Amino acid sequence: MNSLGLLASMFVWRLLLTLALLGTLSSTVFLILALAAAVRYRIRAQREKQLIASTSALPPVTILKPVHGAEPRLRENLESFFLQDYPDFEIVFGARDPSNEALKVVEDLQRHYPQVKARIVYSGPPQWPNAKVFSLDKMIATTTNDLLVVSDSDVEVGADFLRNIVPPLLQPENGLLTCLYRGVPASSLWSSLEALGMSVEMTSGVITADMMEGMRFALGAVIALRRDALNKIGGMIAASDYYSDDFVLGNLVWAAGYNVVLSSYIAGHVLMPTSFIRSFGHQLRWTKSTRYSRPLGHLGTGLTFAVPFGLLGWISAVALGRPQFGLALLLAAILNRMIQSLAIGWGVTGDVRALALCWIYPLRDVIGFFAWAGSYFSRTFLWRGELYRFGAGGRITAEHRNARPLTDQA
Numbered sequence: 001m002n003s004l005g006l007l008a009s010m011f012v013w014r015l016l017l018t019l020a021l022l023g024t025l026s027s028t029v030f031l032i033l034a035l036a037a038a039v040r041y042r043i044r045a046q047r048e049k050q051l052i053a054s055t056s057a058l059p060p061v062t063i064l065k066p067v068h069g070a071e072p073r074l075r076e077n078l079e080s081f082f083l084q085d086y087p088d089f090e091i092v093f094g095a096r097d098p099s100n101e102a103l104k105v106v107e108d109l110q111r112h113y114p115q116v117k118a119r120i121v122y123s124g125p126p127q128w129p130n131a132k133v134f135s136l137d138k139m140i141a142t143t144t145n146d147l148l149v150v151s152d153s154d155v156e157v158g159a160d161f162l163r164n165i166v167p168p169l170l171q172p173e174n175g176l177l178t179c180l181y182r183g184v185p186a187s188s189l190w191s192s193l194e195a196l197g198m199s200v201e202m203t204s205g206v207i208t209a210d211m212m213e214g215m216r217f218a219l220g221a222v223i224a225l226r227r228d229a230l231n232k233i234g235g236m237i238a239a240s241d242y243y244s245d246d247f248v249l250g251n252l253v254w255a256a257g258y259n260v261v262l263s264s265y266i267a268g269h270v271l272m273p274t275s276f277i278r279s280f281g282h283q284l285r286w287t288k289s290t291r292y293s294r295p296l297g298h299l300g301t302g303l304t305f306a307v308p309f310g311l312l313g314w315i316s317a318v319a320l321g322r323p324q325f326g327l328a329l330l331l332a333a334i335l336n337r338m339i340q341s342l343a344i345g346w347g348v349t350g351d352v353r354a355l356a357l358c359w360i361y362p363l364r365d366v367i368g369f370f371a372w373a374g375s376y377f378s379r380t381f382l383w384r385g386e387l388y389r390f391g392a393g394g395r396i397t398a399e400h401r402n403a404r405p406l407t408d409q410a
Helices: 003-054 074-082 102-112 131-140 161-169 189-213 227-232 245-255 276-293 295-301 307-319 323-346 352-356 361-374
Strands: 061-066 089-095 117-122 147-151 174-184 222-226 259-270 380-383 386-390 396-400
Touching: 003 161, 003 189, 003 259, 003 307, 003 323, 061 074, 061 131, 061 161, 074 102, 089 102, 089 131, 102 117, 117 131, 147 161, 147 227, 161 174, 161 222, 161 259, 174 189, 174 227, 174 245, 189 259, 189 276, 189 323, 189 352, 189 361, 222 227, 222 245, 222 259, 227 245, 245 259, 245 276, 276 295, 276 361, 276 380, 276 386, 307 323, 307 361, 323 352, 323 361
Parallel strands: 061 089, 061 147, 089 117, 174 259
Antiparallel strands: 147 222, 174 222, 380 386, 386 396
């Protein structure tokens, strides 16, 4: 290599090392913010527990449960809602038609718990881009209760779930409440990594956003809202054109002048056994959704990953003849993510896997980075066996729908 080529090569490697150093700095700042947000969340959780303990009047609640075919632990997930220690609640299940395989489980639970008011509402073929929102609109029309709880079929909760999430909504300024959730993996490596991402990466972003600007969105696992707040934003049709209906509902309720509350209750999000390709596909779909829902925030997320910058720093430093410095950058990045797994995954969501598997979380950080980067290369996505396309502002259009949709994960 001639001297000019050598100089050019050195310049490129120095540029990459500089980028790695900036990324190491930004990811460290993010970790510090996340740790501060974790402390804040724990303090607020203690205050919320005092509010819950002092609340005696508990109004009737409607739980809305869209179901989408057979899923791992479906019976256990749904049964956890039948077992609520709450004075007055009903469960409304939603499906397109009676052929939905999940309804066999629902009907069996209805027979097993006849004391629980539960019914099934058929929506028919969806008339809106978001089939789930269309079904929810039909379900809500069948109830008169003022407190509504929307929860996915792959969510599990304890018997104290309703007693914990209802009290904050008794304050009229609070229009919507949402919950963090810990990933509950199946017995596979990729499922475990995906679950860690839910418990650590997702939680870190949410509690940090709450600390920096307050909650302006909701999380789809659990959304509890007041009917007056829903009516003020125009009903469920306001989210009918979006894949991220949870984000949109929370944002619209916040824009309407209500508070969006991040509950101290932690739900469980149950995953199914999966391959790397399918697991990565799920994460890619979620990151695409975030890209279109909040583009600037999503762009900034790229600066919160640590291990990719550590790897880049290691490679660049080795190329520049400074291997020890490069190794130090890589080890610092790995330690960064292990601390995050322990403090957020275990310390906030109570996920014991985040404690036991903190050593493997750095790998999850790398996968998350590639999912983030991949979100910029395509507008289309598969959702429950049907093809959709993202448009401006996060709106979606259905490019292909099945008469009877294939079962897939939410």
